[in-house]
Amino acid sequence: MKNSLEIAWGCLVFFSIFAFSLGYFGIINHFFVAILLLTTFIKGQLVIDYFMGLKSVKLGYRLIPSIWLFVVLLVIGMSYYLPIN
């Protein structure tokens, strides 16, 4: 797509406004944390694909930061959701 870079930037700005709004209006709960983590993953993947340019590179190089992002956000999510004894 011709304007994919601009669309990626627009999505990054939109998701950042969304994240800030959650914090600003104090609507952080279990549901919105899941959405926040999901949008953070999408934001990271946009940077990896369109800014770092790894979308047009062999899969291995793209998978390393994508897996990193997934694992880090998964552990953050688990530490948030798992009950504390």
Place this chain on the structure above:
Amino acid sequence: MPQTLQAKSPYPVGDFAIWIIIYVELITFGLLFIGYAIARRSDVALFNTSQLSLNQGIGFVNTLILITSSYFIVKAVQSIKKMPDNQHIHANQKASRWLLGAMLLGMLFLILKTVEFSAIFDAGINLSTNTFFMFYLLLTMFHFMHVLLGLVILGNIYQKSKHHGYTKEDHTGMETGASYWHLVDLLWIVLFPLIYIIH
């Protein structure tokens, strides 16, 4: 038959060494992010209370700044990569303007972060105050240093583009610096919701 699918490049753009650095940095910051998330479980109330003294507005503006500066960097690289024939000087001038914009945004990030740090230190908070602020200061100051290094790298690239030093065939140095700057952006994208928003 025309080839409709573009072949994937075997290696990422820029010098290969930068990608080793990028992957090592990702692991280092990843461990710190995970450390923060796990440490938070030991005293959720303390983390939530301490988090209230952070300025979410500055964190948000800094997110927009880094995202936009990263976009400017991509535009700078594209100016060189997609330059028309015999437009070498014009393409370098264009790239240097994008780079200057990115550097100014990077400097603004550092200024805002310094304002935030000043407020924190004025309130008598330091690394020993509690576990939350230990992680907050460690993560954000470590990231701050990466932005500072990124600006030094961008400054060098800017100088070279000002002297029309990049060509369509030879711009690996610019792509190397750009990749490092995107790493700084990627790290902040995880850091912002983790430290400022989730509670």
